[in-house]
Amino acid sequence: MAVHKPTIHDVAAKAGVSKSLVSLALRGSDKVSAESRLAIENAAAELGYRPNAAARSLADRRSRAIGVLVLDFNNPIFAQILDGVQEVAGENGYNTLIVTGSADPVRQESELARLLEFQVEGLILIAHRLSAETITRISDERPVTIITRNDVTGANVDTISNDDQAGARIAVEYLISLGHSHIAHITGGDNQISRDREKGYRDAMHAAGLHDHIHVIVGDFTDSGGYRAANELFASYPEATAAFVANDLSALGVMAAATDSGLNVPTDFSVIGYDGMALASLRTLNLTTIQQPLVEMGRLAVAQLLARISTPNIPNVSVQVDSKLHLAGTCAPPRK
Amino acid sequence: MAVHKPTIHDVAAKAGVSKSLVSLALRGSDKVSAESRLAIENAAAELGYRPNAAARSLADRRSRAIGVLVLDFNNPIFAQILDGVQEVAGENGYNTLIVTGSADPVRQESELARLLEFQVEGLILIAHRLSAETITRISDERPVTIITRNDVTGANVDTISNDDQAGARIAVEYLISLGHSHIAHITGGDNQISRDREKGYRDAMHAAGLHDHIHVIVGDFTDSGGYRAANELFASYPEATAAFVANDLSALGVMAAATDSGLNVPTDFSVIGYDGMALASLRTLNLTTIQQPLVEMGRLAVAQLLARISTPNIPNVSVQVDSKLHLAGTCAPPRK
DNA sequence: GACACTAGTTGGAACGTTCCAAGAAGGGAA
DNA sequence: TTCCCTTCTTGGAACGTTCCAACTAGTGTC
Structure with missing residues (x-):
């Protein structure tokens, strides 16, 4: 195991440039000469350099992460919703921090606190059991999108639900x-x-x-x-x-x-x-x-959350998706 | 929404003490006077202060998080394993960052990279599709515990599987x-x-x-x-x-x-x-x-991972749990 | 040969914590 | 009174990034 994790300084030293240039190059800026870029990329690869997300998030003042609170992994419908969530979050360069709260509201609150300490930029609540007051309080800190429910409203809260x-x-x-x-x-x-x-x-x-x-x-x-x-x-x-x-x-x-x-x-x-x-x-x-269009609901939720993150004061949205009858084998006319 | 997120400095100013004392008090040190502690706790509560996990992780040089890579949320057995994982991780004060890699090994690698950038202290792979070389390389950076497989070995790799x-x-x-x-x-x-x-x-x-x-x-x-x-x-x-x-x-x-x-x-x-x-x-x-004792396998995996995190050079472990016949309704003697 | 411009590069400050060495205040012993 | 010892408290450095203002070297213009 590597004794010392290489930092941007190590890469800079190895490539013979300044740390600032390394930062620029690795984020794909176009004001880096081809020569420097190559040297930096080689040095980074050789050292096995990995950017430190904590340092970046601190310097950047944004975490590029959203938090997801799921009631319970064991009901498979949440897996489908999560698929949609992860898809859109990933496309937009956001990490997804997933947490299961138990049904216990107290534990749910502490899970929520952990997500907020991670400085998530927004929250998605899937089938939560939190009180309206808790959500209003949370939404004062961070935008919140709620999936499968629409019984909580607040300036900073959007909902995706079916009717x-x-x-x-x-x-x-x-x-x-x-x-x-x-x-x-x-x-x-x-x-x-x-x-x-x-x-x-x-x-x-x-x-x-x-x-x-x-x-x-x-x-x-x-x-x-x-x-x-x-x-x-x-x-x-x-x-x-x-x-x-x-x-x-x-x-x-x-x-x-x-x-x-x-x-x-x-x-x-x-x-x-x-x-x-x-x-x-x-x-x-x-x-x-x-x-219910579960995957689509996950997608919509992230899209809405990201919209509110980038433009905080947009009007509240409460999307209702259409659910439709899925004909299969467990219904038939009654016996005579 | 709060314009400015309160920091430890804001709490210190409000409580009339130094930031260092706030840090000490909030982490429960016993060398803080009762009076200061009270003032600090009140100030923190009033301001709605939340510690910044990124800053802490940077200063601390540890993230208190483990990464979990799951093949797919849609096979419900992974939900059961995850229940065990989250339980033990939570008990030990670790956050769990959960990521689904697709079956696509290339995407799995990039998911993995994201986890490592978060400076997770260890990794749990559940039914992964990564190559042995990838895992060996990763395990050079971080301890890895693999669940449901035991076909990869390495100095820093433990496995939990059934036979x-x-x-x-x-x-x-x-x-x-x-x-x-x-x-x-x-x-x-x-x-x-x-x-x-x-x-x-x-x-x-x-x-x-x-x-x-x-x-x-x-x-x-x-x-x-x-x-x-x-x-x-x-x-x-x-x-x-x-x-x-x-x-x-x-x-x-x-x-x-x-x-x-x-x-x-x-x-x-x-x-x-x-x-x-x-x-x-x-x-x-x-x-x-x-x-298979799925929940138990999740628990064991975290226990093993945490053991290796705290004591890096312990010998490799390859736990085999017992699977047993679950009698139910889909087997009967053949027709004559 | 001075000047402006561009492309590329740089060091320092900042982000919000924790850790550390050291300081202040108070009490007891000599 | 002086000195030491505790108990509590403090400011500064460090963590690994990003951002910014400023610098250098070259290129072209007049």
Whole structure:
């Protein structure tokens, strides 16, 4: 292992020029003679020189990094969003510092503090569980873009979300169009996204004159939560022929519960999810769902964040992307 | 947004002390009087002071960060490994910089360079596709721990892996114990892990006197690759009653292909995977597999890396964790 | 032969910390 | 009173960059 990490001074000495010229040359300035440039590049290569990002960020007064706080790596939809985030960040020469906060808001705050100490130029929050006050406070220091939610506003906060109520209505209307009327809903628990999806369900049921058939079971966005909720549903509302489930992960749990109860999906029981997680569209699962353009949402978020970083006072933006029905194998007309 | 970010000097001025004392106080030194400490803490809080990690890392000559290069966020097993990594890193006061390299080795190298510029104190490579020379070169600058592979060695390189050959043998022996003899193998393509798993398959078949029944189809560790390979298998070797598939993700593709071909899993055709990815143990999928202790592997990797960071010349370590058979729903005795 | 211009190059200051050697203030011992 | 010892506090140097104003050497113009 190298005893002493070479610095710009070492390169300068080796190339026989000043440190300033090395700095210039390595950043591709055109005011360096071809001869000097060559000597510098050779010296740098021979020494294995690597610029020190900390020193650069200090001298530059900018870090060229954005921070990303993700709720949880284990829900695969976040991987898809991150793909979009990394793509656009990379294209623009930004590093991405990714941190998972636990669901615990206290730990999330300390993760956030670490990102801010790194002097990130902006923050992307993916499915966070932070309070509105925290975000407002943070956004006072740094621009913030929130993905998958739009319930927090602030001068320095932009949001990228889909219209959860509209998406939920589409799901329910599709089930109705197949002939279902006993349609249950399994929620994602106590959070804004879940509330919106539930509202869409209720609205669609009302609009179709099916308010008497509204049946809601509380879930929690996990597969095991979906499994438990589905069993509850089969016990409490056996007339149900279909369920709109708050997200794909818990829809998989619902499918498992149906199978365990001897119900064939979709001939005995139809299931529709929400999100568009890549794994659920595997043929083995083939889940019908409301598909959000997840990668695109990641891209949009970075684009918006970078726009606000370069021009701080642009008006607030709240982008709503379109989610669409993804037809697959878990919905069918009800038995007669 | 604050016009000027407060620095340690601002805090010092506000608290009426020197910047040095602020530095001492905020790092919890015991040689600061209670009175000064209080004044400093109040001033820092009022100003919303945040230490600048870049400046600290420069002055300190250490970054308190480790870099993690992940092949791909979309295979959920990496999320599990990362959970272990983040846990132990966090406990030890280290930040984790996570980067996804694409499968493209050139892009992977540039991602790596970015991590090194951040002055990470060590690197964790998860399922990398880098050449042995690259890793040896890198490990000359920084300690490296490799997860899920052990085919690269070097003075400064440790590895955490499972014994892929042994795991594969367990899988095949299990199928044999159920009564199967026409057991095919679908590989993960041209890489070390895949080669080891194939060797385990061949060895187990030989040991059981089934060398005449060895049948290998090339896959690529993805679900669609598994699907394609399985269809190839059904066409070329219809006698097969079971398949050992190189990883869980492609095993899901195999299951889909079986279903599409009218084969019920497991009564008509048994499938066993490898990895232990959390989603595959969902009841809906309920995949029988060889389970690696993924979270634990992440933990071990960080522990080992930190050990080498603090004591550079300790002997090389190559930890092999035990993988075990996870019994589930996709294997059964063959039809008579 | 003086002058202006251009291309290339330079040293020093600055960025926000930590570390270090050294100073100030107060108390106790002689 | 003097001296030493603690306890607390301090300013300056250093970390590795970037930026800036200024310098040198050559080239062309009149």
